[in-house]
Every structure is written in C-alpha cells, then in structure tokens.
Amino acid sequence: MQSLRDQDALIPQPRGTLPKMNAAALATSTIGIILFLSPERFFGWAAMAMLILTFGPLLHGLCLLAEEMLYHWNARYRSQGLLSHVLPACGLGGKTLFTAALAGLLLYLAGDPLPLDGQCWKLLFLTSVLYALFKSLGVLGPSEVEVSDICEGRKMNxxxxxxxxxxxxxxxxxxxxxxxxxxxxxxxxxxxxxxxxxxxxxxxxxxxxxxxxxxxxxxxxxxxxxxxxxxxxxxxxxxxxxxxxxxxxxxxxxxxxxxxxxxxxxxxxxxxxxxxxxxxxxxxxxxxxxxxxxxxxxxxxxxxxxxxxxxxxxxxxxxxxxxxxxxxxxxxxxxxxxxxxxxxxxxTPPPHQEMMHLFTSSASSQSNAPPMGGDLHHPVPMSREPPLMFSLEKPQPLKVPVENTDHYHGLT
Known part of the structure; x- marks a missing residue:
C-alpha cells in the first residue's frame, strides 16, 4: 500500500541551480589552469572563444529574423517595435550582443597574441557558420531537460x-x-x-x-x-x-x-x-x-x-x-x-479535557488557600472566552501612603 511519504516522493520538485554551479566551477578551474600555464595568451584565447560562442548564435538569429520580418511581422508581432520585440524573439537580445562586444573589446586590447597568421579568424567564421547550420537543422537543439525547465519556469506546460x-x-x-x-x-x-x-x-x-x-x-x-x-x-x-x-x-x-x-x-x-x-x-x-x-x-x-x-x-x-x-x-x-x-x-485537545484539567488545578489550589469572601469561583475552560465581571461598588479614591516607621523611637 502506498504511504503518504511515498506519495510526496512521486511529485517532481522544481529544478534548482546545480547546473549553473557546476558550470561556474568548471569554468573557474579551467581559467585557473590556463592562467597558470600560459598567462600571456589568456586574454586573446578568451576573446576568441567568446567570439566563437556568440558569433554563431548571432548568425542563427539573423536567419530567424529574415523569416520573421518577411512572413510574420504583422500576424505575430502586430507590427510592433523591431528592437523591443522581434530581435529578442530571434535570440538577438542584449546579453548576446553585449558578450560579443565584450569579446571584441578584449581582443582589441590584447593586440594580436594569437599565432598561425590569421587562421584563427578562419576558424571563427567556419565555426559560426556551421553552428547556424546545425542549429537550424536541430542538431544543436535544446535537450528535453532544457525544454522542460523552460516550460516549467515560464508556466508553459x-x-x-x-x-x-x-x-x-x-x-x-x-x-x-x-x-x-x-x-x-x-x-x-x-x-x-x-x-x-x-x-x-x-x-x-x-x-x-x-x-x-x-x-x-x-x-x-x-x-x-x-x-x-x-x-x-x-x-x-x-x-x-x-x-x-x-x-x-x-x-x-x-x-x-x-x-x-x-x-x-x-x-x-x-x-x-x-x-x-x-x-x-x-x-x-x-x-x-x-x-x-x-x-x-x-x-x-x-x-x-x-x-x-x-x-x-x-x-x-x-x-x-x-x-x-x-x-x-x-x-x-x-x-x-x-x-x-x-x-x-x-x-487541539477536546474542551472537556481542558475543563477537567482546570477543575483539578483549581481544586488543588483552593485546598491550600482559604476561600475569598466565602464565594465559590468556578473555573472557566480555555476554549471559551472569559466572562466579563462588573463591580457594583462605587469607585474609591487612591490611598495616601502613610509613614509607619518611627526612626526616633526610644529617643528623648
């Protein structure tokens, strides 16, 4: 028979940030090793790697933009702003453009630390074009886990x-x-x-x-x-x-x-x-x-x-x-x-249990103390609001403190 604890184990929990933490740890360790082995060429390599990773998505975004502008500009976007709606929808958002610009700036500041007479630039363009091709064919498409994470995060299921x-x-x-x-x-x-x-x-x-x-x-x-x-x-x-x-x-x-x-x-x-x-x-x-x-x-x-x-x-x-x-x-x-x-x-204990507890405690306390004015005080259960008690006596003025200690007692 399925227990309630087993039922809770069946329910999938929202995905966390463990992939991001693993990627950050892997990137940090790799950067540390490269800095230790070849510190003079690190910025050039880092800039070229960032360009390769961002230039491919930019080319693929341009391919998507051509389709959207020619056939879906009115139907899907209602002729809304190009910068605010269409470009982000094609993957040409601010993050990608900023990363590409940062990579270009790093490469400019690093000068030309990369050897092989411009062959890295040929590798950059070839990799970017192949990325756009494979992305369009679905070879580099998102995995099922990524799609599930996106749908759950954006409430699209x-x-x-x-x-x-x-x-x-x-x-x-x-x-x-x-x-x-x-x-x-x-x-x-x-x-x-x-x-x-x-x-x-x-x-x-x-x-x-x-x-x-x-x-x-x-x-x-x-x-x-x-x-x-x-x-x-x-x-x-x-x-x-x-x-x-x-x-x-x-x-x-x-x-x-x-x-x-x-x-x-x-x-x-x-x-x-x-x-x-x-x-x-x-x-x-x-x-x-x-x-x-x-x-x-x-x-x-x-x-x-x-x-x-x-x-x-x-x-x-x-x-x-x-x-x-x-x-x-x-x-x-x-x-x-x-x-x-x-x-x-x-x-929440039943009210009669509270009543018996109060009767017992009040009986034990009253057995050791004399009754006040001969009145019998009945306990009030905690599950009920206490009754209001009114006094019929007129209010009395406050008493003035009286000094009853004779400091000069016995003196003549």
Missing part, C-alpha cells in the same frame, strides 16, 4: 493551464459555498452519524494514469454513492443560475463501518487522458504521467495560497500500480481521512 483553469473556473467559485452546503446536507440527514470532522472537505482524486471512471463504484465496491449536496447556482459567462454540485459517498473500511465524505475526480485529467489517445496531439503516456504530476504540484501550490479554498480541500494522488488490489481506492481515501482526524484532533 499543459498542466499549468489546466490547473489554473480548474481553480479559476470551478474551485474558486464553489469552495466558499461548500461549508454551508455540507451544513444543509447534515441538517436534512440527521440519521447519518458517520460524518466526521475531517469529512467536511472536498476530496479531489488525482490518478497518475489520468483514467477516470464516471462512477466511483466501478473502481471500488467499498465506495457507495449516498446523495448529492444542495446545488450551488452561480451566474457564470452569461448563463443565469449555472448549477454546480458535489456528490457524497460512503466509504466502507475493513470492519464494514461507513465513512461519509465529498468525493470527485479532477475533471481536467480527462483532457490529459484523451490527448494521450490522439496521435495528432503528440502526447504519449510518458508525457501524460509527467503532466499529471505537474498538475498536482501546480494545483497544490495554487490552493495553498488561496483564501477561498483554505481548509476546504484535500488532494489525493493515486498511484496506478494497484491492479492486484480491488479496494485500493477506498483504502487510500480512508488513509487520508484518518490522517486528517489525527492532525485536527491531536493538535
């Missing part, structure tokens, strides 16, 4: 859009009404006694395989549909009184006891599943699994910072490696229900 759509178009609208809907449901179902404190949340199921069944009973026969919460009607996108509803299920444990809670799948996962079934979408099972994990992480980050959804939800990530267990779904739900019960009830 399919999962990011689906998570924000699920939040802004659904959860943010219905979550503020969830508590009142559950209260109204419980008022109409007084016979139900298995509605725990942790069940007053919306449990959102997120399976890794994104395969969602229309009915939870088809996945696990220990889950039985009970009833729907009262409908929530909201005017949305020109539709008057659009109806939003939630379903209440009874989940049976191994002893046959039923636990009621509000359950539903994250519906945007259906989009991911259907995209993986369409060949034109270019979306395989491996990409689908990664997008589901990113959807979970993005939605979790969104909900943690949402005031409308705070303490109103519980995300349950379901691993798809449970084919041999027909009751995996009910066990996962019950495990999260028990965790919620332990967290909420252990952190």
């Amino acid at each position: 399919v999962a990011h859009g689906l998570a924000w759509s699920f939040y802004l178009g659904y959860l943010q609208l219905v979550m503020p009404h969830l508590e009142n809907s559950i209260a109204a449901f419980r008022a109409c179902h007084q016979a139900s006694s298995s509605w725990g404190r942790s069940s007053r949340k919306l449990f959102i199921l997120i399976p890794l395989n994104a395969n969602i069944s229309p009915k939870l009973e088809d996945e696990d026969n220990n889950i039985v549909f009970y009833d729907n919460l009262p409908n929530t009607e909201i005017d949305r996108a020109g539709v008057r009184g659009r109806v939003y509803k939630h379903s209440v299920y009874r989940v049976k444990d191994e002893h046959g006891k039923a636990h009621e809670c509000v359950l539903e799948y994250a519906t945007p996962l259906l989009t991911l599943y259907k995209m993986s079934r369409e060949s034109s979408a270019g979306f395989g099972e491996r990409e689908r699994r990664q997008q589901v994990l990113l959807f979970y992480r993005t939605l979790q980050d969104i909900l943690e910072h949402s005031l409308e959804c705070r303490n109103q939800y519980k995300l349950i990530l379901l691993n798809d490696e449970h084919e041999d267990d027909p009751h995996f779904l009910s066990k996962a739900i019950l495990r999260h229900l028990q965790q919620q019960e332990k967290e909420e009830f252990c952190l």
